Amino acid sequence: MNKIIERKMIVPNMHLLTLEAPDIASKVKPGQFVIVRANDEGERIPLSVADWDEEKGTVTIIFMEVGASTGALACLAAGDSVATCVGPLGNETEIGNFGTVMCVGGCYGIGSLYPVVKALKKAGNRVIMVFEARSNYLIYWVDKYIKLADKIFNVTRDGSLGLKGHISRLPDIINGLPNPPDRVIVNGCTFLMARTSEMTRDPSIPTVVNLNPIMIDGTGMCGVCRVTINGKMKFACVDGPEFSGHEVDWKEFLSRRKAYLEEEVLFFRRSEPKQAVHKEGKCQA
Amino acid sequence: MNPEKTEKTSKIDLNRNDMPRQSPEIRRHNFNEVALGYTEEIAVKEAKRCLQCKKPKCKTGCPVEIDIPDFISCIVKGDFSSGIKKLKEKNCLPAVCGRVCPQEAQCESQCILANKKGEVAIGRLERFLADWEAKEGKVDIPTKAKPTGKKIAIVGSGPAGVTVAGDLILLGHEVTIFEALHKAGGVLVYGIPEFRLPKAIVAREVDYIRQLGAKVITDYVVGKTRSIDELLKEFDAVFVGTGAGLPWFMDIPGENLNGVYSANEYLTRMNLMRGYQFPMSSTPVKKHVRVAVVGGGNVAMDSARTALRMGADESRIIYRRSHAELPARLEESENAEEEGVIFNMLTLPVRYIGDENGWLKEIECLKMELGEPDASGRRRPIEIPNSNFRMEMDAVVCAIGNSPNPLVPSTTPGLQTTRRGTLVADQETGKTTKERVWAGGDIVTGAATVILAMGAGRKAARSIHEYLETGKW
Numbered sequence: 001m002n003k004i005i006e007r008k009m010i011v012p013n014m015h016l017l018t019l020e021a022p023d024i025a026s027k028v029k030p031g032q033f034v035i036v037r038a039n040d041e042g043e044r045i046p047l048s049v050a051d052w053d054e055e056k057g058t059v060t061i062i063f064m065e066v067g068a069s070t071g072a073l074a075c076l077a078a079g080d081s082v083a084t085c086v087g088p089l090g091n092e093t094e095i096g097n098f099g100t101v102m103c104v105g106g107c108y109g110i111g112s113l114y115p116v117v118k119a120l121k122k123a124g125n126r127v128i129m130v131f132e133a134r135s136n137y138l139i140y141w142v143d144k145y146i147k148l149a150d151k152i153f154n155v156t157r158d159g160s161l162g163l164k165g166h167i168s169r170l171p172d173i174i175n176g177l178p179n180p181p182d183r184v185i186v187n188g189c190t191f192l193m194a195r196t197s198e199m200t201r202d203p204s205i206p207t208v209v210n211l212n213p214i215m216i217d218g219t220g221m222c223g224v225c226r227v228t229i230n231g232k233m234k235f236a237c238v239d240g241p242e243f244s245g246h247e248v249d250w251k252e253f254l255s256r257r258k259a260y261l262e263e264e265v266l267f268f269r270r271s272e273p274k275q276a277v278h279k280e281g282k283c284q285a
Numbered sequence: 286m287n288p289e290k291t292e293k294t295s296k297i298d299l300n301r302n303d304m305p306r307q308s309p310e311i312r313r314h315n316f317n318e319v320a321l322g323y324t325e326e327i328a329v330k331e332a333k334r335c336l337q338c339k340k341p342k343c344k345t346g347c348p349v350e351i352d353i354p355d356f357i358s359c360i361v362k363g364d365f366s367s368g369i370k371k372l373k374e375k376n377c378l379p380a381v382c383g384r385v386c387p388q389e390a391q392c393e394s395q396c397i398l399a400n401k402k403g404e405v406a407i408g409r410l411e412r413f414l415a416d417w418e419a420k421e422g423k424v425d426i427p428t429k430a431k432p433t434g435k436k437i438a439i440v441g442s443g444p445a446g447v448t449v450a451g452d453l454i455l456l457g458h459e460v461t462i463f464e465a466l467h468k469a470g471g472v473l474v475y476g477i478p479e480f481r482l483p484k485a486i487v488a489r490e491v492d493y494i495r496q497l498g499a500k501v502i503t504d505y506v507v508g509k510t511r512s513i514d515e516l517l518k519e520f521d522a523v524f525v526g527t528g529a530g531l532p533w534f535m536d537i538p539g540e541n542l543n544g545v546y547s548a549n550e551y552l553t554r555m556n557l558m559r560g561y562q563f564p565m566s567s568t569p570v571k572k573h574v575r576v577a578v579v580g581g582g583n584v585a586m587d588s589a590r591t592a593l594r595m596g597a598d599e600s601r602i603i604y605r606r607s608h609a610e611l612p613a614r615l616e617e618s619e620n621a622e623e624e625g626v627i628f629n630m631l632t633l634p635v636r637y638i639g640d641e642n643g644w645l646k647e648i649e650c651l652k653m654e655l656g657e658p659d660a661s662g663r664r665r666p667i668e669i670p671n672s673n674f675r676m677e678m679d680a681v682v683c684a685i686g687n688s689p690n691p692l693v694p695s696t697t698p699g700l701q702t703t704r705r706g707t708l709v710a711d712q713e714t715g716k717t718t719k720e721r722v723w724a725g726g727d728i729v730t731g732a733a734t735v736i737l738a739m740g741a742g743r744k745a746a747r748s749i750h751e752y753l754e755t756g757k758w
Binding site: 037087216217219220222223224226255256259260263264 | 531546550557571690
C-alpha cells in the first residue's frame with residue numbers, strides 16, 4: 001500500500017500521480033520504472049518514473065488514461081492508496097558526456113524524460129528537446145524544461161505550436177542544426193519511438209528507446225515482455241527497458257503491445273453503465 | 286496356532302482408501318479443488334492400516350523428517366488435535382505438503398506395505414489433519430523461545446523462505462520476509478493452480494507464520510529496492526530463497542508471436558492475477574480454442590488442465606519422449622487424461638507459424654523416436670527426419686522449465702553461482718560463498734519440488750541459528 005500525495009490531470013487524459021514510496025525514492029535512477037496496481041483487483045502495469053524527491057520520500061509518475069487499469073488509477077485522489085507500487089525496476093539510462101543529445105518526448109514520455117535530461121545536463125551535455133503532440137495544449141512541463149534544455153523544438157499535428165505534422169518532421173529539425181546530435185533518446189508511444197529510430201538510422205545517430213511492453217512481475221519471471229533485439233530474445237524488464245532503437249523488431253513489438261486490445265473492451269462491457277460525472281479528470285461516480 | 290497372531294495378520298488391509306474426487310466431467314469446467322479430502326471416518330480407517338513399525342522407514346523418506354507413525358497413531362485414536370501438533374513440529378505447511386508433495390517417491394515409497402502395493406496414504410492423512418484444524422478454526426500457536434534480539438531477513442516467501450521463517454521465529458529470533466510480488470507464497474500462489482492447491486490454503490499457512498510474529502513485506506524486490514549488502518547492514522543474517530524464476534524458451538522461430546506463453550506467464554495470469562475470473566477481474570486473458578502445452582512435468586499438466594477450465598475445446602500435451610518418461614506425478618498426468626487432455630508423445634515443436642497480425646496459427650512439429658538412455662537415465666529422443674507435420678493451434682504454453690532468477694546473484698558481489706546460474710551453497714547448511722548469507726530451494730537446486738525447498742530451508746534455519754548463537758561462520 002502506498003499513499004497518494006497528489007493526483008491531478010495535467011493535460012487532457014494525462015495524469016500526474018505522486019506516491020509515498022521512500023524506499024523507491026532513495027534508489028530510483030533515470031530510465032527506471034515501477035509496477036503499480038490501483039486496487040486489489042487491479043492488473044499490474046509498468047509505468048516510467050518521471051520524478052522523485054528523496055527527502056520527502058515520494059515518486060512521481062505521468063500516465064495516460066487508456067484502459068481499465070489506468071482508468072482505475074485516474075479515479076484515485078490524494079489521501080487514497082494504491083495497492084502496489086514496486087520498484088525501481090529495469091536498468092537505468094546510460095548517462096555520459098556524449099556531446100549534444102536530442103531528447104524526443106511525446107505523451108507520458110515528456111514526463112519520463114525529465115530525470116534523464118537532468119542527468120544529461122549534470123554530465124555536461126548540450127540537450128535539445130523535441131516535444132511531439134497532437135496539439136499545443138497537450139504539451140506539459142515546458143516550464144521545467146526551459147530551465148534545463150539548451151533548445152526546445154515542438155512538432156504538433158495541427159500546427160498549433162512549432163512544426164506542423166508528425167515526428168517524421170524530425171529530419172527537418174536535425175538538418176537545421178549546425179551539427180547532427182551525437183545521440184538521440186526517445187520516450188513515448190511505440191509509433192514515436194519506431195518512427196524516430198527509422199529516421200536516425202541512415203544518418204546513423206545512436207538512438208536509445210525506452211520500451212513499454214506488457215509486463216506482470218517485472219523481475220524476469222513471466223517472460224511476457226520479451227522483445228527481439230538484433231535477432232535475439234530479450235526481456236525488457238531485466239535486460240532493458242532501454243535498447244538501441246535501430247535493433248528493435250518494431251513490427252513484433254507493436255503486435256505484442258496490442259495483444260489484449262479486444263479484452264480491454266470486454267472488461268468495460270462487463271458492468272452495468274454507471275452515471276459518471278467527471279470533474280477535472282476525477283471520476284465522481 | 287496363536288490366536289493373537291492370526292488377528293494381527295488379518296488386520297493388514299492392502300486396500301488404500303481412495304480419495305474422493307470431483308468427477309472429470311464436472312471438474313474440467315470449474316476451478317474448485319479436484320481432490321475433496323478424506324472424511325474423519327475414512328481417515329481413521331486409513332490410519333489403522335499403518336503397522337506402526339519399530340523402525341519406521343517412511344520417516345527416512347521425508348525431507349523434513351516428520352514423525353509419521355506418531356501423527357498417524359493420533360488419528361487412529363481420534364485425537365486429531367495432538368496429531369496436527371505432532372505434524373507441525375516438523376512441518377509448518379502441512380496443508381500444502383499434503384496436497385503437492387510427491388509422496389509416492391518419498392515417505393510412501395518407503396512404507397513397508399509398498400512392497401505389496403498397499404502403502405499407507407501418508408500424504409492424504411497429512412492433508413486431513415491440516416484441513417481438520419482449519420475447519421475447527423482454532424490454530425494452536427506454539428510457545429516461542431525468549432527473544433534473542435537477532436534479526437533475520439528472508440528473501441522470497443515461497444516454501445523455502447516460509448520454512449526458515451517458521452523455524453527461526455520459534456527460536457526467538459526476529460524474522461522479516463521480503464516478497465517481490467503483491468501476495469506472499471511464491472510459487473504456491475503464482476504457479477500451482479487453484480484446483481490443485483486452493484489459494485485460501487496458502488493464505489492460511491502464510492497467515493500462521495504472521496501470527497507467529499514474522500513480518501511479511503510484499504512488493505519489495507531485493508536486488509532492486511534494496512541489495513543484499515544493504516540488508517546485511519540491518520540484519521544479522523540473510524536467507525535467499527528466490528526460486529527458479531526465469532522461463533526457458535526453445536529458441537525456435539515464432540516464439541514471440543502473440544499466443545505463445547511461458548508457463549509462468551500463463552499460470553501467473555490465471556492464479557495470482559485471478560485471470561480465470563476475467564472479466565470480473567481486470568487482468569485480461571484470451572479465450573483460446575486450441576491450446577498446446579510443450580513439456581511433460583507438473584507445470585505442463587497444470588497449464589493443460591487450466592486451458593480446459595478456461596473453455597478450450599482442445600488441450601494437448603506435446604512431449605518429446607514417451608509416456609513412461611513423463612516427469613509429472615502419475616496422479617497429475619492421470620487427472621489430466623481423465624479430464625480430456627490429449628497427449629501427443631514423441632513430438633517436438635520446431636516452428637510456430639503466425640497469421641498476418643502476429644498471432645499464432647499453426648505449430649510445426651517433428652516426430653521422435655527413443656534411442657539409448659542419456660545422462661538423465663531416460664531414453665534419449667531422436668528426431669525422425671522428414672516427419673514434419675502441422676497442427677492448427679491458437680495458443681502454445683511453453684512449460685519446459687526455468688533457470689534460477691538472476692536478480693539477486695547479479696546484484697550481490699561475493700555470491701558465487703554455478704554454470705547453470707544457481708547459487709553455490711553447502712548442501713548440509715545452506716551457507717553460500719558470502720558470509721552471513723544462506724540460500725536454499727530452487728535458487729540452489731534448480732527447479733525442484735516444494736518439499737525439497739522446505740527441507741533445504743530447515744537445514745539452513747538450523748545453521749543460521751547455530752551461527753547466531755555462536756557467532757561462528
